[in-house]
Amino acid sequence: MQKPQLSFWHIWNMCFGFFGIQFGFALQNSNVSRIFQTLGADYSNMTILWVAAPITGLFVQPIIGYMSDNTWGKLGRRRPYFLYGAIVASLSLLIMPNSPTLWIAAGMLWIMDASINVSMEPFRAFVGDMLPRNQRGLGYAMQSFFIGVASVIASALPWMMTNWFGISNEAELGKIPESVKFAFYAGGILFFLAVLWTVVSTKEYSPEELEAFERAERELDNQPDLPEPTRSSKQFFSGGFIWAASGIVSTILVAFNIEALDKNLLLLTSGLLLFGVFQIIAGLLEQTGNNNNGFSQIMVDLFNMPDAMRKLAVVQFFSWFPFFAWWSSSTPAITSHHYGTSDVASAAFNQGADWVGILNSAYNVAAVFAAISIPFVVRWFNLRIAHTANLLLGGIGFISFILIKDPKWLVVPMIGVGFAWASILSLPYALLSNSVPMKKMGLFMGIFNFFIVLPQILAASILGFLVNKFFGGQTIFALVIGGSSMVLAGLLTLRVQHAD
Template sequence: MSANNHISQELGQQSHTQKSNSSKNNNQQVQPQLNFWQIFNMCFGFLGIQFGFALQNANVSRIFQTLGAEIDDIPILWIAAPLTGLIVQPIIGYLSDNTWNFLGRRRPYFLIGAIFTTLSLFIMPHSPTLWIAAGMLWIMDASINIAMEPFRAFVGDNLPQNQRTQGYAMQSFFIGVGAVIASALPYILTNYFDVANTAPAGEIADSVRYAFYFGGAVLFLAVGWTVVSSKEYSPEELADFHQQETDQQQPLVENQRSVSQYRNGAMIWMAIGAIFTAIIVTQDLDKQLYILSLGIFAFGPLQLICSIKLANKNQQARSSLGLVFNVVDDLFHMPKAMRQLAVVQFFAWFALFAMWIYTTAAVTSYHYGSTDVVTQAYNDGADWVGMLFASYNGFAAIAAIIIPFLAKAVGIKFTHTINMFLGGIGLISFYFIKDPTQLWIPMIGVGFAWASILSVPYAMLSGVIPPKKMGVYMGIFNFFIVIPQLLAASILGLLLKIFFDGQPIYAVVLGGVFMMISGIAVLFVDQNKHTQ
């Protein structure tokens, strides 16, 4: 038995023989197995998407500091990325669930996202001021999210359940390969092509600019390859393929929320948000806390909209009440396993965001002894961070091959636990390793954690959500990636200032602790499809 088949069975595949026989008697169509090259082609676009994403992660803090940002301001400047994902991904998921045209269901969004991300990558390294760079980050991240979100649902659509882990692992492999090259590009350009990695104050180095140009071209070509080389099944074919899978799941809206529940929820969330905001204003607290208070408040009006739509539905089905209602309603009716996986994701992505926004500042100050962005020491450190990010993504590509076999030996959940502990120990060790040339060693653990984060939760999730809502639920799942990033952007700077004298190395250590908490949380996920 292959490792992937073992994992799929563990995720709950085909547990009711009687229903399976009934489906056969009704001439249900069996979804075809895809061969290696078909899976390769449908996942290849992720190489390009991750190319852009890795360039962003490894270089945006550097760009912000080059344009005059202080260390304390970096988290709030990064807020564009997670906030954009929070808004864009469920919308794109819902729209792609309900799209079918000559390009297909998910592919139109791949293409649109790729075009705008490519343009953003070309423009961002020419930002003349800090606020323009922050705005370009917003546009870039929105575009990446438009392209990225449907790729997760694409695997769920095109692969039968016993091949989905293989599909997500293939995505993780391309994520690793793309990110290795992208993260290392400025270093490679400087050390092998004699491209300058320094520039006058307020200007972005040529090594960064050329890396962004190259990344834009790679992203567009890779996504374009998936668009032209892959096919999609029609909604009717998907409904037929997934009928048995749907039959095995209980309806997610058995206990539907009423008008009064939505209205009361709206009042509660708005009241809490307003009180929190008032406290921030009156006590003159850190301005970054407004992200949390206004985010809490904003969930109130969304529920109020739902109560109004539901009250005026005039016998219409809930599914016909529009995008806002259905996304919020589906959020309240997630399967139990999805709610538990949300906790796993929360701690994992808080850790990742801490790593992404603070590693450059941590390594340049703690290991290279410089916080001055125009010095050679700072820029050498920043280049080395790019290589470290490249290395963890390279190890992630290797880990993506190993994970299915590890899961066969110890189980899917314990596999994730092992990987998250490896990543946590790796980040914590940044504090204890003084020689920056040795920092690639902890990146082995970070790479295993990254590959696991990108594959295991999605493989577990795809087995418990309705196939017809694959896109919207993958988008909602992104909430639990985005919310911890918003929280990190809101409080990490404040925590460093209050408890750690503003030293960014401690943000990396805190990220390691949160990774290990995530590894513990996955052990409590209930994978029974019938438990809602």
Template sequence: MQQTKPQLSFWQIWNMCFGFLGIQFGFALQNSNVSRIFEALGADYSNLAVLWVAAPITGLVVQPIIGYLSDNTWNRLGRRRPYFLWGAIAASGALFVMPNSPTLWFAAGMLWIMDASINVSMEPFRAFVGDMLPPKQRASGYAMQTFFIGVGAVVASALPWMMTNWFDIANTAAPGMVPDSVKFSFYAGGSIFLLAVLWTVVSTKEYSPEQLAAFDAAQAHFDKQATPSVSARSAKQYFKGGSIFTLIGLVLLGLIFVNIEALDKNLYILAGGLIAFGFCQFVGGYMAHKQYTKNGFAQVLGDLFAMPQAMRQLAVVQFFSWFPLFAMWIYTNSAVTSHHYASRDTASIAYNEGADWVSILMATYNGVSIIAAIVIPFVVRKLNLQYAHLINLSLGGIGFISFWFVRDPAWLVLSMVGVGFAWASILSVPYAILANVLPSNKMGVYMGIFNFFIVIPQILAASILGFLITKVFDNQPIFALVIGGFSMLIAGVMTLRVKIPQ
């Protein structure tokens, strides 16, 4: 008789997802405060994107590698848990060091290390739900992750404000210094990150390879249909794709070089990314020609071009959904302090009051996401997944656009309500669709590949937003949020194209 995965209790699901609380502490502190740290160390808004680009590039590289490795790992800690633990130790250390960075470029390097470490912990958690839960409970697992994401982000985003207002820790510092309220927030976040992940590592036991093999046998027919062939893309197709992407990248590079005064230097990132992807396809073509396809690089690249149809359609939605989120994380601090508090002086009271209010706004959208995670399933039952996602993304798009029209910063809380519904939907609906279309033996690597379509729009945002703000929108960062709002509206419409599997 074929074995199926047993259903887990509420507290078992709670324990296996609890580590996400710590992971989100790290991400929320990073997203809410890194621009503030960069500006305190001398960066201005035109340089923020190129400094931030370390984060998405790190995710682009790290997540598929970790996904592939965790698919093929088994030791005394298990399959995914070793990566939870190693990533948490490194990320916690980076959180302690980041606010004490002596120079701007040291801080940029610490962001790279911190983001890589957080990704090492985070990526296997998505696959962990697929490993541990039967199909009927996977939606509950992702909902629980969303709950912990919301709770962790609310508290972590508000930490600088709490340090100042509850513990009377200074939120201002001399020019070139990071306020103590930010430093102590990072210290608390680093500690909570490690402890939360340790809770999951200790409290949750993974299934053995033999058990997983038995469970997989119960879905052998599904996997046979769903698992794409790694060798489906020919060497000729790889070389053709590599030539196109490399040519486009070189043309863009030439345009930047010829018009270096007129074009933004951040466009080098976009050109470099296109050339790098072209080079990867040349390597893939050579490996396909030599039939050297059993290595990790060839398998990940082959799987990228052989995604299930629903995943391809979701990739477009993800692209337009995550572009505005990255714009928010980079530019909200600059947008609010300049547009609503009329200050760009990082040592001024007005600027730091605005920066503290941004922390509250970040906490607001994450707090709303907790409520939204409860509401969304009811909307899905009344409508369907596509229309629920369309509604939530539309609320987020309107919220971003409203930043331009709202003058009283207190009313920006209402704008963040819409962003919170969009955020909760982005964290749950796409994964609910994916969970049952991915082959179980490649859950980790496909979750990593899916991250490409989170990272690529972030790299694009880092490449073009600085150019658009300085050259088109008269050095007004608020327009980064407006652009993001229209992008999120497009994502909502594109959701209607996604074909939900039976």
């Protein structure tokens, strides 16, 4: 029983919801720093405010992945999460630009990011569910295409509101400009309608059909059924105590040197402690036989990832660090370094903030063309060379920001960033979907998200410290650090074996 080939338009319909999801993310990534600064945040606490997004994804994605793997109802397996997440995310987009204070805005970011993650995570598994192996590359490329198109429009939307529709991009101190507000209103509506289109136009295979498809694939490949992975309570306890002890010691060291160190480092040390505690809890559940639950399943599978995930994890880690640096630091970096101001009420600051939106659009325009061209590049060379080249282009692009004086020319390095972005969003997922059990597609996609989230948490913990401690508070160096990380990711890709 082979999974049938789907038509181009069927794949288009099942991926179209990603247009709305990315529209929400792009509005968030391009404008939240601007909203935070307008409401009184400075760079020393900007990264800690931004950490809401990756922390939310760290917990939400594996949980939603596990739940959607085990869901079947009138709307199917993944579609309930598409729809319910879209409803909350759309409402959050309408409320966010009307936040009266900084901490309300930070709370709305948390809610908005959680709901977007609820919609987004099952979309990754959806491609693996619905498409045969030879069409999954096209499916993820289609998602990358919609990511690029949505990001281009959404990132430039405040600029378009001002220059095309005459809506003001300036406001009195502490107030969000009308151009940003109307951009978020449009985003909330488009988010919901795009996801609704996929929900209405696509049907899902039942769990029994998916099981039969997977069995047929294994028989075709002469692969035996994989045993359920296990991890002993002793392994959980030993690892947990080591991680917890490291977290306690490092937290104490940072706390006693809080004046010399950045308080954001407490986020990193607390994470070490929490990961240790989670392992100890998993060990207790394993020891008492109470391991038939989502938490235990996530912890066991985390330590039993397929080889493809292990090989790509380190590359993913260093690939995503630069993008968090860009999303959290681009507005203060470019307005201060290229426009010479940090005054959020000034015309120069708002001009620079608008230009950041254009730069976000530029790299996403490049990503659209990259999504189309990457499959051909892979055919000419191989996956590792293609991914390495794209990551090196992106890394060099970020580093060059400190060398370019005229902000208009910043569009050029964003082309390289766009190729890196398209590569990161497509190639790893296509590889991963072919290497994990279909019945756990959502869970493993959620676990894979750890290696997207963890570098963002690391960036939130150390970027402010590095910039203030070693670079005199010049935020532009956050982009240089990010670019160096991406170059390293490109070089590490060459170590990935048998990924082609």
